[in-house]
Amino acid sequence: MIELKDIDMTFGIGTPDENHVLNGLSLKVNRGDFITIIGSNGAGKSTLFNVISGKYSPTSGRVIFQEGDVTSQPEYRRARYIGRIFQDPLLGTAGNMSLEDNMVITQKKGFKGLKISLNHQLREKFRKELVQLDMNLENRLSDNVGTLSGGQRQALTLLMTVLSQPEILLLDEHTAALDPKNAAKVLELTCRFIEKYSLTAMMVTHNMQQAIDYGNRLLMLDNGQVIFDVSGEEKKNLTVDLLVKKFHEIRKSDFLSDEALLS
Numbered sequence: 001m002i003e004l005k006d007i008d009m010t011f012g013i014g015t016p017d018e019n020h021v022l023n024g025l026s027l028k029v030n031r032g033d034f035i036t037i038i039g040s041n042g043a044g045k046s047t048l049f050n051v052i053s054g055k056y057s058p059t060s061g062r063v064i065f066q067e068g069d070v071t072s073q074p075e076y077r078r079a080r081y082i083g084r085i086f087q088d089p090l091l092g093t094a095g096n097m098s099l100e101d102n103m104v105i106t107q108k109k110g111f112k113g114l115k116i117s118l119n120h121q122l123r124e125k126f127r128k129e130l131v132q133l134d135m136n137l138e139n140r141l142s143d144n145v146g147t148l149s150g151g152q153r154q155a156l157t158l159l160m161t162v163l164s165q166p167e168i169l170l171l172d173e174h175t176a177a178l179d180p181k182n183a184a185k186v187l188e189l190t191c192r193f194i195e196k197y198s199l200t201a202m203m204v205t206h207n208m209q210q211a212i213d214y215g216n217r218l219l220m221l222d223n224g225q226v227i228f229d230v231s232g233e234e235k236k237n238l239t240v241d242l243l244v245k246k247f248h249e250i251r252k253s254d255f256l257s258d259e260a261l262l263s
């Protein structure tokens, strides 16, 4: 589905701030994978997503999507098949527009590429979809999105992203800014949608237990490299203690506290 081949990403080349963030990173994401990603601050997790989504062109290496080389394809073109959700609940929706006007964007263009316009049928469809969130948003179609709480807004972003039928969903600590109750709710919805729509997904989290509990595959990133890639039974048998041990084993150092991996 998506393959990264020997990706290097260096910022500030030739300056005193030169920073090698991704170092020969190679990764094959299979269709239907739900991959959780952990790694300490600055390990390169968001940069990895930026390279996949086309925000950044890698310094070297190739990004392959369904056997086609998309390394130089711009972000707006990749947005047609890559859905991305950020930590900030304000980022995925337009606050000064109504829920229904936001949701229209998720509809594929109609006949001859004409923009879809709102009608009764579409409103009913949105209402039905919103019921799944269990946040009473189905009764607020004409309210501005800016009036929603952070949790409601992130749940709406999630729903809209899923409805736009991405080939791959990138979740970058998308519940980290929410209070525990809303974070749990959005995470539960995420898993439900991934299963319902058989999505391929990658989810960055700083919560190691979450990384173990969710998905079929777990990656640990360190210093711009995948240092641990585990799936199936082996993943199921992981514990937080085992993960921390693994981290130290692979890194062959213990100067980093366990909290650093979690933080």
Ligand SMILES: Nc1ncnc2c1ncn2[C@@H]1O[C@H](COP(=O)(O)OP(=O)(O)OP(=O)(O)O)[C@@H](O)[C@H]1O
Binding pocket: 011, 012, 019, 021, 039, 040, 041, 042, 043, 044, 045, 046, 047, 048, 263
């Ligand atoms: N546009 C940029 N210009 C310069 N440096 C950058 C840029 N984007 C990221 N970096 C640097 O790349 C390194 C990795 O950043 P990245 O955001 O990928 O880390 P991360 O693993 O997502 O960390 P966190 O857990 O804190 O979100 C950091 O040192 C960061 O400062």
Ligand SMILES: [Mg+2]
Binding pocket: 045, 046, 047, 172
């Ligand atoms: Mg990040």
